[in-house]
Amino acid sequence: MAHPKRRLPGNSEGDFYVDETCIDCDTCRWLAPETFVRKAGQSAVGTQPADAEARHRARLAAVACPTASIGTLAPDPEMPAARAAFPVPVEGEVFYCGYHSEKSYGAAAYLIVRPEGNVLVDSPRRSETLASRIEAMGGARWMFLTHGDDVADHVYWRERLGCDRILHAADAGWSARGMERLLEGSQDLDLAPDLRIIPVPGHTRGSCCLLYRDTFLFTGDHLAWSERRGHLYAFRDACWHSWEELTHSMEKLAGYPFEWVLPGHGRRFHAPREAMRERMRECLRWIKEGEFKGNPR
Numbered sequence: 001m002a003h004p005k006r007r008l009p010g011n012s013e014g015d016f017y018v019d020e021t022c023i024d025c026d027t028c029r030w031l032a033p034e035t036f037v038r039k040a041g042q043s044a045v046g047t048q049p050a051d052a053e054a055r056h057r058a059r060l061a062a063v064a065c066p067t068a069s070i071g072t073l074a075p076d077p078e079m080p081a082a083r084a085a086f087p088v089p090v091e092g093e094v095f096y097c098g099y100h101s102e103k104s105y106g107a108a109a110y111l112i113v114r115p116e117g118n119v120l121v122d123s124p125r126r127s128e129t130l131a132s133r134i135e136a137m138g139g140a141r142w143m144f145l146t147h148g149d150d151v152a153d154h155v156y157w158r159e160r161l162g163c164d165r166i167l168h169a170a171d172a173g174w175s176a177r178g179m180e181r182l183l184e185g186s187q188d189l190d191l192a193p194d195l196r197i198i199p200v201p202g203h204t205r206g207s208c209c210l211l212y213r214d215t216f217l218f219t220g221d222h223l224a225w226s227e228r229r230g231h232l233y234a235f236r237d238a239c240w241h242s243w244e245e246l247t248h249s250m251e252k253l254a255g256y257p258f259e260w261v262l263p264g265h266g267r268r269f270h271a272p273r274e275a276m277r278e279r280m281r282e283c284l285r286w287i288k289e290g291e292f293k294g295n296p297r
Helices: 027-031 052-064 079-083 128-136 154-161 243-253 273-289
Strands: 016-018 036-039 042-045 070-072 088-091 094-096 110-112 119-121 142-144 164-168 181-183 189-192 195-199 208-212 216-220 224-226 231-233 260-263
Touching: 027 036, 027 052, 052 070, 052 079, 088 260, 119 208, 128 154, 142 154, 154 164, 195 243, 224 260, 231 273, 243 273
Parallel strands: 119 142, 142 164, 164 181, 216 260
Antiparallel strands: 016 042, 016 070, 036 042, 088 094, 094 110, 110 119, 189 195, 195 208, 208 216, 224 231
16 A cells, blocks of 8 residues: 655645555556646656545546555545446446556456446456446456456456456467467457457557447557557557567558547547547558657657
């Protein structure tokens, strides 16, 4: 848990603070941008939350933080309610799970609620509170893992929810053996009429996206939004397999219809389909022109 004796000097005076265990995963800054900022390579409280909504979002950030680096000087009686608030709605049947895991360097996980069976996309950290909430929402039929370095506590979720885990075989060596279903090859696969698996090798050899209802694209570490650059981007400095293959995968992905980019790492992005197509073309221009140096956030 966060400790006031480790409070970073960049925090503003007041109740909320970030301590020195922060790993700069960016979670708190996109969950509560009115409160948290980046200073000296870590997060800090830039402005203390000024109203009830801002305090609620700061509490959600504290719950989501993978290293429990966010704390309050005084005990907060509303924190249990914040822990029970996840999964929180994104849009429609798609929910954000919070509870990021340090094992995946703070990657986000999502839940798709469907009558035919819910899908957990990537792994939150182990949490009985979150597991009980997911059970109340119908549990999970599948756990789709976008790639091998965001599997986190997948064993716990398999045992807790009984979901079948799906991962590409090319990434099965990343502490992810024993999967119920291993994907093969580079061809798309329809998991269900509304769920399409799209292999996108590059970040890792077995990276895959999941497209739900031609609207929501779960991208793992393949594609995200950059606030600093103002466009969609790929992680050049964290490309563990092949930048050339990633470029080809991005060209392929640009042909699909979607309105949401929901990454494991990086920022979400929403736009109408035609605007999203133009954003993908912009991303490809950026990749091919080699403009990929520096911090992408």
